[in-house]
Amino acid sequence: MATLADVARRAGVSPATASRIISGSTKLVTEELRARVLRAVDELQYVPNAHAQLLARAQRTAVGVIVHDVSDPYFAEITRGLQQVATANGRLVIICNSYRDPARELEYVELLRAQQVAAIVLAGSGYHDPSFTKALKGKLAAYTRTGGRVSVIGRHELPGDAVMPANEEGGYLAGCEVFGAGHRKVGVIAGPKVLTTTTDRLAGLRRAARELGRTLPARRVAYAAFDRDGGAEATGRLLADTPDLTAVVALNDSMAVGALSALRARGIAVPDDVSVIGFDDMPIARDVTPALTTIRLPLTEMGARAMALALDDEERHDRVEPAAATLVRRESSQPLTSR
Amino acid sequence: MATLADVARRAGVSPATASRIISGSTKLVTEELRARVLRAVDELQYVPNAHAQLLARAQRTAVGVIVHDVSDPYFAEITRGLQQVATANGRLVIICNSYRDPARELEYVELLRAQQVAAIVLAGSGYHDPSFTKALKGKLAAYTRTGGRVSVIGRHELPGDAVMPANEEGGYLAGCEVFGAGHRKVGVIAGPKVLTTTTDRLAGLRRAARELGRTLPARRVAYAAFDRDGGAEATGRLLADTPDLTAVVALNDSMAVGALSALRARGIAVPDDVSVIGFDDMPIARDVTPALTTIRLPLTEMGARAMALALDDEERHDRVEPAAATLVRRESSQPLTSR
DNA sequence: TGTCGGCAGGAAAACGCTTTCCTGAGGCTA
DNA sequence: TAGCCTCAGGAAAGCGTTTTCCTGCCGACA
Secondary structure (H helix, E strand, C coil): CCCHHHHHHHHCCCHHHHHHHHCCCCCCCCHHHHHHHHHHHHHHCCCCCHHHHHHHHCCCCCEEEEECCCCCHHHHHHHHHHHHHHHHCCCCEEEEECCCCHHHHHHHHHHHHHCCCCEEEEECCCECCHHHHHHHHHHHHHHHHCCCEEEEECCCCCCCEEEEECHHHHHHHHHHHHHHCCCCCEEEEECCCCEHHHHHHHHHHHHHHHHCCCCCCHHHEEECCCCHHHHHHHHHHHHHHCCCCCEEEECCHHHHHHHHHHHHHCCCCCCCCCEEEEEECCHHHHCECCCCEEEECCHHHHHHHHHHHHHCCCCCCCCEEEECCEEECCCCCCCHHHC | CCCHHHHHHHHCCCHHHHHHHHCCCCCCCCHHHHHHHHHHHHHHCCCCCHHHHHHHHCCCCCEEEEECCCCCHHHHHHHHHHHHHHHHCCCCEEEEECCCCHHHHHHHHHHHHHCCCCEEEEECCCECCHHHHHHHHHHHHHHHHCCCEEEEECCCCCCCEEEEECHHHHHHHHHHHHHHCCCCCEEEEECCCCEHHHHHHHHHHHHHHHHCCCCCCHHHEEECCCCHHHHHHHHHHHHHHCCCCCEEEECCHHHHHHHHHHHHHCCCCCCCCCEEEEEECCHHHHCECCCCEEEECCHHHHHHHHHHHHHCCCCCCCCEEEECCEEECCCCCCCHHHC
C-alpha cells in the first residue's frame, strides 16, 4: 500500500507539502509542485489511510446507527432517511444490526465508540428491562461525556435528542377505527411484551376501548415475534380461542401481512368476515390484497430528523420531536354493520 | 476521551503493560497488575481507539459492501447473508449504497480502500458502460494489488471471486413457463437497458421463445426503473400498445408487484385475464395476491457465499460459484388454455 | 557463593498522517 | 546597499496504539 511518504519521495517534495496538496489545506503551494504531487498520486494510485488521518486530525466524521435489522422494512425505511441526511452532510454511516439482542446492542455502542463516531443513532423499540436499560444508559453517558452525540428513535427510556413516533396515539386511532366501527370481538396480535413499542401501542388501543365502552380481555391479545410468521402464528391462536372474531389489529404491518395469510389459509374473507388493521404503513402495505388499512408513521422522515438532530450543533441535547401517526384507510377493514 | 496512557497512569503501570492486558496479548502479566489495570479501565470507561489500533497492528479487519440500496428487498436479503458470515467471523461490515450511480460506486471503492477494509464485496448488476467498467476495474486492481480481496455477486464484467446468479437460465425458465403454457401475446417489463441483469434475463427469455418457435418483438419489451413504480408504469405502456396481452413477465419481483397493481387498477384479473411472472422470489412474493409465480434466486445464500469467498485465504481469486434459479409456481400464472 | 537462565515489566520505535513552527530565499523600501 | 517583510517549503512533534527489544530481578544449579 502506497503511503504519503512514497508519494512525497516520488514527487521530490516533503511529506508536509504532499499532505497539504492532497488534503487541500489553505496553505499556498506552487502550481509546479502541485502538479508533480498529483501526478505521483495518480501513478501510485494513492489513497490516504483514513485511520491515520482520523488519528492525526482528531476530527470525528463517521456516525453510527444501531437498528434491529436493516432488512426489516420498518428499519429499512428509517435507515433510508438516516442515510439521506448523513450523506448530504458528507458523513459515512456505520450500520449495526442488533437483531434485538440487548447484549449485542451494548457491544455495538462500545464498538462505535471505539470507531470514534461523531454520533450514535439508536432506532427501534426500548425494552422493559431495568438492568439492561441502566447498563445502556451508562455506556451512552460515557460516550456523551467525551463529546459524542446520541439521538434515538422511539426509545423514551434513553437520554439524548429524540424522535418519538406517536405509538400510543396510533394505537388509539386504530382502536377508534375498529371499536368505532362496531366490532366487538376484536383480537390483537402483538410483538414481544418486553418491547415498549408493543406496550405503548397496546395502551392506546386500550384507551380507545375504554372510551368507547368496550373491553379488550387478555385472551384477545396474542404475543408473538414482531414479524410476518409471528403474525400468522398469533392469528392462529386467536382464531382457535375465538372463532367468531370480526377484527384483528396487528401491532405492525409485518404481523398484519402474516394475519392476512393465516386468514386466507382458513378461507376467511378480509374484510367481509374479518377486518384487519396494521401499523407503520410500510411500502408493501398498499400492495397486499386487500390493501392494508394501517396506522401510518412517517418512517423515512423520522430517520432523517433523527440524523439531523444528531448532527447539528445545538447546545441542548434533550429535544424531543414527535412524529404523528395517521390512519390510512384501505381495503382490509370495514364497519361491522355492512356485513 | 480516556486514552491508554490515562489507564496506565491510573493503574501505575507502563502503557506497554496496560496494552498487553487489555488487548489480551500472550505475554504473561501478574494477577495483581492485571487487576489494577482492569479496574482502571472500568473506572475510566476506557475503550481503545480502533483507528490507533488499526494503525499500529496493520491488521485489516473490517469488510466493505457496496450495494444499490439496502432497503430494496433484493439487496436486503443479500446483505443479510453477507452480515451473517461476516459477524460469524468477527468482522465489522461497512455498507455503502450506490443508488446505482456509477460515479458513487467508484467513490465508495476509494472510501473503502481508505478505510483499510480487508475485502470489498460488490453486489448487484453490472453496467453496459465500457469506460465506467474500465475505471472500476482499475480501482479494484489497485486495491487487490495491495492485498485487498474482492468478491462480486452477479457482475461478470469484474475480476475477483464471484457468485453468479443464473440470470440467463432463470429468464429461460420464465420463458418456458409462459410460452410453454400457450401464451402468445407476452409482454416483458424490464429494468434499465444498461444493466447486465436486465439483458441477461432478457436473453434467457428470448432463447426460450426461439426454442418454442415464438417471438418477442421489441415493442413487447418495456424498460423502466427496476422497482415497483417502474413496473406499474411499464405495464401501463405495454397495455396501451397491446390491450389483449395474456401474460407479463417482470424482470424482478418489485416490478411484478407494480404490474399486479397496474392490472388491478384496470380491472384486469390475474391470472384469469393475464398471467404474471416475477423474478428473484423476494419475501413478499408469497404475500401479494395472487401469490407471485416467480423465478427463485437463493438471495441470502448468495450473500453468505460471496462473503465466505471474500474472507477465506485461498490462493486463487477467480473462483466462480453459480447460484441456481428455480421456478416457483404460485397463483399469478396459469396456462392459456384454461381460460 | 558465583553464574546463568528465565521471566515480568518498561523504554522506545513504529504505524501514516496533519500541523505547528521554523528556515531561507526573494522582493521591497529607505 | 542594508534591512525587513513575505511567503513557499521542510523538520519534527504529535495522534493512540502495539510490539520489539532491553533491563533487572529472582531462583536454581554447580
